[in-house]
Amino acid sequence: MRLLVVEDEARIAELVRDGLARAGFTVDTASTAADAIAALEIGSYDAAILDLGLPDGDGLDVLTSARKSGAVIPFLLLTARDTVDDRVLGLNAGADDYLVKPFAMNELVARTKALLRRPGLALGVMLEAGNVEFDTVGREVRVAGRPLSLPRRELDVLEHLIRRVGRVVPKAVLEDKLYGMGQELDSNAIPVHVLHLRRKLLAAGATPEIHTIRGVGYLFAEKPA
């Protein structure tokens, strides 16, 4: 997997490159908008990580120019600006995700992996969170290497939670994804599946657990230190 990191601060570029390299990616860096546009034209990258504040222009220009010349790879924006306007602007310009500085390296790695396994990219059939592995093709779950057999609905719930590991998945989103529009739905259906799934993961010795965020949804995350 080859990534382009566009970041003008040499020290941050270096840290990001090293962090992603440790996660198994091949990383090129560019420090200006012009370099980035040139690199994206000739190199074949699987994703780009783009800082918005560049010395010779806005990172959004790089994104717009790449999208215009037909680039379909995912872009993750890094921004020091955290106002809603900036985020909306970035997502409207065709970015796939964003991280506000300062960010934790494992968050960056997790988000990058998530971008690479977006549908349509046919990549990343194996989802991971802690010691839990989810094979999206064979629909098999392993905890600490041992298979865990789960009913279909619980597998569906786990897949959505593990795809957004470390972030809250709203209950409404799960209901939509699992049951579709217009289907009769018992308001207790999702909580019951989650309850069973949580018990089974716990019994199997999974390191991440499912947290209930009352009134909002569920969060699959490593147990806090």
Next chain:
Amino acid sequence: MRLWPRSLQGQLALRLAVVFLVVSAAGIGLLLWQGSESADSLGLEMLRYRADELAGYVIPAQNGGGATLALPPNLERLYNGTKGENLYAIKAGGGQMLANSREMGDVVAHWKTPPDKFRLEEFGPQQADYYGLSAVERTKAGTVTIAVAHSSDSDAVAVAMLSFFVRRIAWAIPIFALATLLIGVWTIRTGLRRVAAISRRAAQIDPRSTDVRLPVEGLPSELRPLVQAVNSAFDRLQEGFAVQRRFTANAAHELRTPLTMLTAGLDELQANEAVGKLRADVMRMNRLVNQLLQVARLDAVPLDVNAQVDLARVAAQVVEYLAPWAIALHRTVGLDAHEGPILVSGNAEEISNAIRNLVENAVWHSPQGTEVMVSVSADRAVTVIDRGPGVPVEDRSRIFSRFWRGKAVAVPGAGLGLSIVAEIMRLHGGAVEVGDVPGGGAFFKLSFRGA
């Protein structure tokens, strides 16, 4: 009651009305005065003629010596008619009264030197006013003094003239006045129509659209300097806002870059107790930077608080965003929202910041294993409830000031969070309230105005 109208139209109408009243009154007065003047002189002419006429009938007395008056029947009726409109008296050169009608003789008899003109007020049985003249006339029977008087009907003359004036001329005055008023009002209306257009344009200016300028084309020249001055004031304001926005954006970038380096650098290190403490320090530093930037933004740029915001949605987003962080700190966050949207008028981002600051505070102050509850109620309020030690009553008035920090708990931050919340609520015309929760803990309640 305000008598003086504020509008130009009203002022113009009032002033023109006053001018027309004064001019009309003066005109009528002048006409009446001139009319009565000529009536008087006409009257005097007539009296002089009558005195001459009477003189023609003074003839020498038949019984020799002296003179006598021989009035023909028409004059007899004139002077001795029942109405008593006309009076006369004739005095011979020797001083004896030759003839008189009614009480006129008494008057004339007492004259030492006859006046040219005289007036008699409330005189005679009719109690009428008379005016008259006396003249010395040569007659066939020698020189006599003849006084004639006519009841003073000059008022009637004036009334007649006035009614003539009103019938023939005065009806045109209100029409003329009305026409002038209409022309004035029409001129002001059309002249100021551009002002209404400018007002509509000015109403569109808000903190997000400071680039709107007022059009100068087609304006009356009197108003141009005002509009141009307002436009250049807008230019200066816009430039000021732009400088402030650039400053906070640059400051954000410059402050966060080293923090990013630190965070990423720490991630490289093997996890141990020292690294954990350093991480917490960086986190604290980061929170401080975020809060300082929020303070700078709120101070520098006017906030647009006129968007429709769904409190339930904003609160859900904040809970969603902060839940992973709270769980990493062994606490959790929950939402208790009313079904459906709860709309208020405000700025979604800053409302989100306010709730976020409250939830962060609540998480820091709660014991491990507890839940911070965010509740959104239909009366347009968001309440954040924790299970911490609560806020002592004596501190409650001070916790919303900048850089105020409680003594009891070691919480990361510079004491800016609650001041930011208070400022955001002030800008929204809302209120923040703090209190105790039964069973321990504090609540912070944000109350908003309607959408």
